Amino acid sequence: MTEEPSDLIRSVSRALRVLEEVSRADRPLSVKVIARRCGLNLSTSYHLVRTLCYEGYLYRCPDGDYLPGTQVAERFHEMIDAFDRPPRASVVLRHLSAVTGHTAYLAQLLGGRLIVLDVAEGPRSPWLEDLQAGLDTAPHATALGKALLLSLPQRTRRDILTEYGLRRFTSSTPASVEDVEEELARLSPGQVVEEHGQFRDEVACAGAVVPGTSWAIGISAHGLTIPARARARLEEAVGDLK
The missing domain is CATH 1.10.10.10 (Winged helix-like DNA-binding domain superfamily/Winged helix DNA-binding domain)
Incomplete structure (x- = not known):
């Protein structure tokens, strides 16, 4: 409101x-x-x-x-528990983190906000204070957010971006709705989306939507690349949540 x-x-x-x-x-x-x-x-x-x-x-x-x-803290935990997460989400995230060593995330767009609902920390990822369970974060600068935006009609997507605003996190963060649209136009709905240094300097993230749902899972990594093996494991995790 x-x-x-x-x-x-x-x-x-x-x-x-x-x-x-x-x-x-x-x-x-x-x-x-x-x-x-x-x-x-x-x-x-x-x-x-x-x-x-x-x-x-x-x-x-x-x-x-x-x-x-x-x-x-009590209200926070009740809020997290109130979301109807996929039944195996926590197990899949923890397995993804264990086999890759990268932090794994589960997120959803709610009311135009990108909400992180679960996190499984991994040693090969930086600790990202804005990507913690219960927090809302930037859909335009994160792979999780872009994967979910890609699954939406263009008009809905533009409304969300306009309403949320395009805060600059790094010099690589998209500066306008048109910048985000141009980036998404090169992708196909459902594919793994990556961002490199747009949310945090020297950090890369990958995310993908679970087909038939409004959920996305993703991983983060030190540096500006997502290891091929980790990306493949992310795709397998998406399949596990179908």
């Missing part, structure tokens, strides 16, 4: 802003800092953090500063 609803409950909106600020901070925050960052008065901020602490969404440190509470 991009427009503010007429029945917006301000107290709920403010509480969520407080939770967001505390969650994205790299250290515990005091109430004064929370109030300043959220544009709230101090009294309102105290009421909100006390309520969030009582409900378990914030934790009050001994020095009086605040961290995210355990209920944040």
Whole structure:
């Protein structure tokens, strides 16, 4: 939803802003800092953090500063579990990671967002903080996203890219919808899609859609090439999830 609803409950909106600020901070925050960052008065901020602490969404440190509470993690795991993933997805991802040594991913486009639903880490891949379970990431700069975009009608694809925006991650990231379309025009729906240094410098990724589904699986690798053996194993994994 991009427009503010007429029945917006301000107290709920403010509480969520407080939770967001505390969650994205790299250290515990005091109430004064929370109030300043959220544009709230101090009294309102105290009421909100006390309520969030009582409900378990914030934790009050001994020095009086605040961290995210355990209920944040509980909701995160419930969100992940709510997605109707392919029954063998976790087994297939872990096998793919084990036989290639590369990190394997499962993702889906939901509401125009590319959501990573499962990850099996491998030692031959870098740790990518934006490609972790539960996070949404860039469809235009990732092989997972491009594989899923390739399976969509052009108009739908362009709407998603326009809505999401084309953030530049590296100097190789596509700069416009036309750039993405030109790249996808050279590919056939269902084939393995690769990107080289578009999402992270000196990192390559490959992804493919599982036929007949809205799921994509992929792998990442150090450097700007995907090893042929790893690509072949990825294609086998796609077949395992059909």
